[in-house]
Amino acid sequence: DTEVTQTPKHLVMGMTNKKSLKCEQHMGHRAMYWYKQKAKKPPELMFVYSYEKLSINESVPSRFSPECPNSSLLNLHLHALQPEDSALYLCASSLIGETNEQFFGPGTRLTVL
C-alpha cells in the first residue's frame, strides 16, 4: 500500500459547526503532516507529527486541533472556522530521515460559509 487516503473529499460547514478531517497511511511512515493550500499556491505547513507526537505547530489558530491516535492515522478537528479558512487541506506522510520525501493524499476541499 503506497497511498495516503483522506476523508471526506469535500466538506461544507458553517462557522459554528464542528467537523473533523481524517487521514490514513499504511506505509510505515512515522512522520505525518497537515498542510493548507490556496488555489494556485504551494502548500503551507500547519502541523507535523513525529512518532505520534506533535513536533511542529506553525502558529496555527486554535480553531484547528490536530490529533494523531496512532502511527497510521491523523485527524484535524475543526471548530468555529472563518470563511478565509476555506482551502484544500492536504495530509502527507514520510519516513523520518534526510530526504524527507513526502507523499500527499488527495486532499479535502473545505468550504466555510
Add this chain to the structure above:
Amino acid sequence: TQLLEQSPQFLSIQEGENLTVYCNSSSVFSSLQWYRQEPGEGPVLLVTVVTGGEVKKLKRLTFQFGDARKDSSLHITAAQPGDTGLYLCAGAGETSGSRLTFGEGTQLTVNP
C-alpha cells in the same frame, strides 16, 4: 529562512514543444523533490534528487540537481496535454528538520 525561487510562474505552450522549469536558492538542500498537481487533487511525487549533479529521467521528463545542491531543473520533451498541471519543487534543508521549502509553483498548460 530558506527560499526556493521557481520560474517561470506560468507557461502556456503547444503540444510537442519542449520546456524547462527552474528552481534556484542560495541555500544548500539535502534533497529536492518535484511534484505535479492537478486541480482539486494532492501533489504527486515525480522524483527525488539527492546527489549534487544528479540527473534522473522519467519518460519525457528529465530532472537535474545542481552540483552545489542549491538549484534544480525539470525539462519536458515533446510536451503533451496530459502534462498540464501545477509543478512544484520542494527542498529538504540540511537544518530544517521535517520542513520542506516549496517553490511558488509553475502552472503549465499544454494546448493540443
